[in-house]
Amino acid sequence: MAAVKIKNLSFRYPDETEYALKNVSLAVEPGELVLLCGRSGGGKSTLLRLLKKDLAPHGEISGSIDVSGGEIGFVAQNVQSNMVTDTVLGELAFQFECRGYSNQRISLMIAQTASYFNLNNYINSKTALLPGGVKQLLALACASCVGPDILLLDEPCSQLDPVAAENFRNAVLRLNRERGVTVLVSDHSAGFMRYADKALLLEGGAARFYGSPQQLAQFCAGDENGASLLLPPYTRLLPSRTLSFARAREEIKAVKEKPFTEPQPPAAAVKLRSLAFAYEKKLPDVLFALDYTAYSGRLNALVGANGSGKTTLLKCAAGLLKPYGGRIKLSGKTAYMPQSVQNMFVCDTVGEEINDPALLEKYALSRLAARSPFDISGGEAQRLALARVEAAGADIILLDEPTKGVDPIFKPQLARILRGWCAAGKTVVFSTHDLEFAGRFADYAAFLFGGAIVAEAPRRSFFSALDIYTTSLCALSGGRIVSIDDAEAADEK
Helix, strand or coil, X not given: CCCEEEEEEEEECCCCCCCCEEEEEEEECCCCEEEEEECCCCCHHHHHHHCCHHHCCCCEEEEEEEECCCCEEEECCCCHHHCCCCEHHHHHHHHHHCCCCCHHHHHHHXXXXXXXXCCHHHCCCEHHHCCHHHHHHHHHHHHHCCCCCEEEEECCCCCCCHHHHHHHHHHHXXXXXXXXXXXXXXXXXXXXXXXXXXXXXEECCEEEEEECHHHHHHHHHCCCCCHHHHCCHHHHHCCCCCXXXXXXHHHHHHCCECCCCCCCCCCEEEEEEEEEECCCCCCCCCEEEEEEEEECCCEEEEECCCCCCHHHHHHHHHCCCCCCEEEEEECCCEEEECCCHHHHCCCCCHHHHCXXXXXXXXXXXXXXXXXXXXXXXXXXXXXXXXXXXXXXXXXXXXXXXXXXXXCCCCHHHHHHHHHHXXXXXXXXXXXXXXXXXHHHHCCEEEEEECCEEEEEEEHHHHHHCCCXXXXXXXXXXXXXXXXXHHECCCCCC
């Protein structure tokens, strides 16, 4: 018997003319891991929420949903907003207290769960101060600690650095492989693609494909609507479109790299010298003796692990935080876009947030003009925030994780938008965990570690010097090829 069986499912939100889901059918067998992929706004989050009754959105629904088994766990995109206590211990205890467990059993279950998810060292920590990767593991632990039959994950790795994301995926795989938990996960990064049993491609609310990931790779290869961008970048350079790292490593040897000359840096737009900052006197410095330069008219990427200080650096440059030491020199007015872009929205509709039809069209938001900015997908909210930043007309634009929740098909368009800003004389500084995006589109990159910049260089030189914390193509090719644009006969989409 299928764990999840959906037949001819259609769904429309109140006051909407377009359906969020259109005649979707699929069956998920017990113990399978199913990847949901597609553009932002394609219906992935809606589908996941409809599977859990207490999270199901209101609207017009037809067709059938049959979910067998008992408990269903859910991990949302913004996990902090769903936490109900202020400590790791309290958050875990809450899950068991709600079920009326005795104190003795609660203590045992907390010990078991913390050990399984490697949370022992954080058990008394404040949830708000946890590194992103640990916070996401805590959310997963809470969703799975009472033994769910089905686990629903909505873009769970969108705010994680590559190492934290892989740790999270490994934890999910353990639940799936060792405990037989059925998993449905939406993911823009393709990180789950190599591990999934099946993949569902949603576009405009309709199911365009449902089958194995390798079959999806072959399906996307001939697609004219950009679906190949949903695949790991290396597949687009290989004749087999293989998802296997071992086979890809062999095939990539035949791909030649383009020669390159390191560019001469232009004038500096942002200069940070000996910067020092701590959130509280008794806490360790987040930034210490930090020197950083961002170049005028260029895309400047900041990479580093969760908690390394990237957001703090951007907020100091934007004047939102005041460092206790050092100097900041800027060559113009700044605008800042936070990770939680919903904090930027103040109006009732998307059209009121951006009262400019051309900007709405540029950011693919026209059809959402009447929608609440708090009732759109994560990727759509990200595009709305970018449109607001552009409308501000700043000289220096500081973006905190601009690709968070953005689908791979929109990312090249996002890069064109950012480069358009640079061509107009603006400077862009962005923090990111998306090494594939930075490795392809940034002009310069810097690595933040231990509160300081440990490396700065032009894009290709920067990523070629790394063999772990780098792009998938760079790792596969031994540093020869950083992105598809650096390969001969590259796919230029």
